[in-house]
Amino acid sequence: MFRVGIIGGGLTGLTAAYRLAKKGFPVAVFEEAGEPGGLASSIDLGAVSLERFYHHIFTSDQHLLDLCNELGLGDLLEWHEPKNAIYIENRLYPFTSPMDLLRFSPISLASRVRTGLLTLTSRYIRDYMPLESQTARDWLIKRAGKDSYHKIWEPLLVSKFDRDADLVSATWIWNKFKLRGASRAKDISREMLGYMKGGFARLIERLVEEVFRAGGAIRTSCRISGISRLGDGRLALAGCPEEEAFDRVLFTGSPQQLAALDSPLPADYRESLAALKAKGNICMILELDRSLSPYYWITVAQRDIPFVLVIEHTNLVGLEGYGSHIVYLSRYAHHQDDLFLKSDREIEAIFMDGLSKIFPGFSREWVKRTSLTRVLYAQPVITRHYSKQVPPLKTPLDGLFLASMAQIYPEDRGMNYAVRLGLEASDEIMGNL
Ligand SMILES: Cc1cc2nc3c(=O)[nH]c(=O)nc-3n(C[C@H](O)[C@H](O)[C@H](O)COP(=O)(O)OP(=O)(O)OC[C@H]3O[C@@H](n4cnc5c(N)ncnc54)[C@H](O)[C@@H]3O)c2cc1C
Known part of the structure; x- marks a missing residue:
């Protein structure tokens, strides 16, 4: 069997690794972060895990639902009816x-x-x-x-x-x-959103277990810095810490990250990847001793507020296991935005000032704990005629494949499509072998 190296231990990379390992291919996943999960990774809150970035699923997320069932996690999926609002002209309006x-x-x-x-x-x-x-x-x-x-x-x-x-x-x-x-298919006045009891970390953990069980390897805190062609035709991955060779390699980070790697990819291809646009995200979690509002999802349609979403996770899923009211404040920004240059403390202060504008009674004394996560590639910018810009799974370098959020189209990125892409990429690699 051929060896497959997978760069990126997010949901796309883990799904591909799971599928390939189950089919008997020796796989090794390389993840730059200290833990697998990528954008769907979590922090530990004791009884439950909490995604670093807010996550829910839709009733139409069939690929993800099928995978959860296959892994025996289907019973953990629970469906909730959210209450939403818009903050505009200094007021909250129900918007469900x-x-x-x-x-x-x-x-x-x-x-x-x-x-x-x-x-x-x-x-x-x-x-x-x-x-x-x-x-x-x-x-x-x-x-x-x-x-x-x-x-x-x-x-x-x-x-x-x-x-x-x-x-x-x-x-x-x-x-x-x-x-x-x-997600309102049965009754237009009711939207249903899904969440995994205990957190989507259960899904990531189960995929990791399955990859190990099938003989695969997952190496965290491992940043791949380059891809090169060996004399025997295999592809070598450098930087982690010793070079390893594979018959096929799947890259699951952003196209811009692939373009920046040291590799023999042709210059015009790399330029086309680097030209794709993306936004970063800054997301702050607040563990509060009380609730801010009855709403799960508040869209902030006012530019003087430094974030665009206030998401009270525990208003969707309930308080059980959390010990606090969980609130996310989220802001998308270009990676050269000044906000990315600021320290976590500065951003937290800016965000809390914004929160006081929406909820004048809000006090920092309500905050038990905060955590802040920032990521440079969080959302591809889908521009006009995008179908002509989507890079194919196969790259011009024989044996190297690309499966990234930027290839999800016309749908927008999401866990369901990460699973679909991971399966498509593994099929392509197996077909190619
Ligand atoms: C703010 C926010 C909210 C979201 N909310 C939802 C939601 O409610 N529902 C939903 O379904 N989806 C949601 N998503 C989207 C969802 O998280 C993603 O679509 C999905 O997790 C993408 O998985 P991926 O594996 O394709 O990419 P990623 O998770 O980005 O994984 C790619 C991995 O590659 C690694 N990597 C890159 N380069 C290298 C290298 N050189 N060496 C080693 N490792 C490398 C990165 O560290 C990363 O872990 C949200 C995303 C964000 C940012």
Whole structure:
């Protein structure tokens, strides 16, 4: 059997490793961080684990659901009905049901009706190709009106995509509407979101166990710095700490990270990877002695607030096992944004000031503990005509494959698609052998 080296121990890399190891291929996973899981990694809170970045799943996440069932974890998945809100014009507005939208006074009644129709009918659009040539901005203005765009969608696009907001394709926002619509399939007034009891760390741990059980290896705190071709045709991975050779290599980090590796990949291919755009994320977890609001998900549509989301995890899943009310504050930013240059303490102070603006009664004395995680590649920027930019699984270097979040299209990145991509990549590698 051929040896396969997998760079990146996130959900894509672990799923591919699991599939390949189960088929009898010797695999070794190399992960730069101290633990596996990537963007879906967790911190330990004692009785439960908590994702460093907030995570839930949708009822339509079939690839992930199938994997959980295959691993015997299906019974741990629980479904909850979230309460959502928007913070705009210094006020919180409930924003869960179609009735909430109809009552949403910051925009005119006509705009509310147009916005509602757009979000409801988007899931029936099957052919997204006509959307590919339009920006989200133009499409939203045309379909929901300027009022709705400037009050709701523009602040959201800016908060997620920063200086690239105007470049985002209509396909991206269409897909978001479609996904949220699918999670209301049975009753449009009720959305259901899934969470794994004890945390999605259970899934990561089980994949790791299965890889080990099948004879695979997972090396953490191992950053691969280069890929080279050996005389016998195999690919050597450098930097971890000794060079290891493989018949096939799968890279699961971002395309920009692959472009930056020392490798014999052709210059024009590397340039095309480096040209793809992505956003980083800064996410702060607060363990509080009390709840902030009844809402799970608060979208902050106001630019004077330094984060875009307030997510009260325990309002979705309940308090059992947590010992505190868990709140995430999340901000997407370009990796050269000034915020990335600041220390954790400075960011925490900025975020807590922002929280006091939304909840004037908020006191730092409520905070039992905080943790902050930042990552440079958190969200690909899906620009117009993205289907022409998506890199294929096979790279121009024979034996080297790429499976990254940036290849998930027209859907947006997520654990379900990481599983799908990991399976597709392992099939491609096995087919190729
Ligand atoms: C803020 C936020 C919220 C999210 N919320 C949700 C949600 O609610 N639901 C959902 O389904 N999904 C959510 N996601 C998305 C989900 O976490 C990702 O889609 C998924 O985890 C991606 O897995 P991956 O393996 O493709 O990538 P990653 O998790 O990024 O894994 C790639 C790994 O490669 C490693 N790596 C890169 N280069 C090297 C190298 N040279 N050597 C060694 N290792 C290397 C990295 O350290 C990383 O661990 C969220 C993501 C973020 C950022």
